[in-house]
Amino acid sequence: MNDAPHDTLRSVDLTRIGEGRYKATNRRGGVLPIGSGEDPDFTPVELLLAAIAGCSAIDVDLITGKRASATSFDVRAEGDKIRDDDGNHLVNLKLVFDVVFDQGEAGDAARAVIQRAIEQSRDRLCTVSRTVALPSPVEMEQGVISPR
Numbered sequence: 001m002n003d004a005p006h007d008t009l010r011s012v013d014l015t016r017i018g019e020g021r022y023k024a025t026n027r028r029g030g031v032l033p034i035g036s037g038e039d040p041d042f043t044p045v046e047l048l049l050a051a052i053a054g055c056s057a058i059d060v061d062l063i064t065g066k067r068a069s070a071t072s073f074d075v076r077a078e079g080d081k082i083r084d085d086d087g088n089h090l091v092n093l094k095l096v097f098d099v100v101f102d103q104g105e106a107g108d109a110a111r112a113v114i115q116r117a118i119e120q121s122r123d124r125l126c127t128v129s130r131t132v133a134l135p136s137p138v139e140m141e142q143g144v145i146s147p148r
Contacts, residue, residue, distance in 0.1 A: 053077035059121035068106035
């Protein structure tokens, strides 16, 4: 039985705002600048790393947060960008969680489940890292192109 919601489509719109600069807009009106690396804007690769880290951080925070709120919660996402016979891509993707909980029973309970929470996020919960890990072809097609 498929319990997936009927509204499965996720999308963002991308608009050029300058040379090598774009803005991504989600359906809720959020805007995120994207750049080529010549300015402080996040590059697409940095956004991918941030998306992997953010997705797993949310999972882990929700699971551990049922036991105790973290006093600090940091995640580092990293990978090596290489070019080989498969073209440009990232390898050696890794997340490092640095999470601190207060002393006491609640903090102990959160510490006791954090590794399992990280594994659950990696193995089944995080849509972003699961999409990267599983074969997921990206279709690209030309839309309307017209003169001004």
